[in-house]
């Protein structure tokens with residue numbers, strides 16, 4: 242059955258706070274949310290074939306130990322009366338790898354949760370694109386059913402990315418790009434050094450290293466893979482996944498996992514290196530700017546939280562140095578006109594003089610943190626080559642230019658809201674990336690040349706697309722993520 246993810250729209254005219262959310266459903270939602278600890282990233286499972294957002298499990302559920310210590314982790318549930326002791330001992334434990342070549346859904350086996358979600362899709366056995374869509378939904382429903390058996394959680398958050406959905410093929414695609422470029426320009430004078438910022442589960446690292454080891458052992462021996470990960474929990478998970486199997490353990494001496502935000506980086510890396518940033522830019526903080534419609538001068542937005550905890554948005558005519566620099570660099574670097582909430586320049590005077598003109602434009606969200614990331618690259622990684630990908634458009638965004646999607650998940654449904662000023666930690670806020678603008682800014686800051694392609698063009702060029710073809714010839718690796726682009730240093 243297709244997992245139902247009908248978006249539940251909450252029309253919130255102003256700002257979201259518990260005081261203004263009166264409806265019983267919303268109250269229940271907020272009560273549930275406040276009962277749970279903050280999660281780092283809340284992603285929405287795909288709602289359409291062509292425009293994707295991501296889902297990834299962010300909350301790990303603890304399990305209880307059975308009283309007689311047989312080493313088995315056990316959770317008794319009143320509403321799950323079936324006694325499965327006998328089956329538990331009878332059924333073999335299988336891994337995702339064991340099931341790789343099976344055509345039918347496995348029965349009478351048991352799998353660790355990790356293995357259950359880990360099983361890669363066998364695209365060549367899937368009928369068509371919609372069938373794949375359905376299977377992703379089923380996979381997540383089954384996965385959540387399993388977790389609910391251990392510990393029900395109506396506010397559990399999930400996100401998924403091309404790296405996870407198309408493993409190992411997407412990782413192999415990136416690896417092909419890296420190895421080809423390495424061999425063309427750096428080999429044999431330099432090692433292949435790969436930095437990955439924000440590595441999630443560590444799946445990209447494992448897929449890339451497996452691919453290089455299996456296809457070019459000489460290059461593998463000269464490969465070093467370094468992860469820069471802000472989240473301690475994800476850094477631990479990456480280490481755990483690295484040490485999980487005999488095969489992955491073999492990569493240990495090639496890998497370094499550095500648990501640090503890229504914005505705290507302070508080590509000068511003079512060696513040439515590739516720098517991966519896959520689906521991370523959308524996490525970076527943005528500033529809001531609105532413009533005086535008459536004078537076209539910018540004002541910078543902020544939020545005030547009052548004694549009752551209510552949020553109030555404000556604007557200041559004084560821009561802080563970071564936002565001011567962003568506007569200056571963008572203006573100087575732009576090789577083409579960039580969008581403005583004031584509309585195209587040739588209509589602005591007309592609009593501001595019109596009888597129905599508004600005093601201020603709608604807000605524009607500017608990627609100030611992304612600019613600072615380019616500063617870090619420029620300052621500490623002078624010989625890097627960036628390989629980045631992210632969403633260039635997001636459906637269901639809050640109002641404004643380059644505006645984010647703000648959402649949470651409740652009872653397995655995505656709940657988008659209409660304002661970014663929500664209780665931090667309970668909602669996921671992620672931004673689209675305007676690749677034209679950031680390409681120009683990256684060039685201006687680093688002095689490097691670049692290429693922007695769509696996700697589809699990139700995978701057409703570097704993937705073995707037969708790997709992800711369904712039986713009727715559709716190819717989800719090409720058709721999903723139509724709203725993603727890539728920026729690379731050339």
Ligand SMILES: C[S@@+](CC[C@H](N)C(=O)[O-])C[C@H]1O[C@@H](n2cnc3c(N)ncnc32)[C@H](O)[C@@H]1O
Pocket residue numbers: 281282295402403404405438439440441442469470471472475501502503504518519520521524
């Ligand atoms: C949406 S996940 C993407 C994970 C992975 N790249 C993928 O495509 O599956 C974003 C990742 O970036 C990490 N991240 C976010 N901000 C970061 C920062 N300032 N420095 C380092 N990592 C960061 C998050 O912890 C998470 O691992």
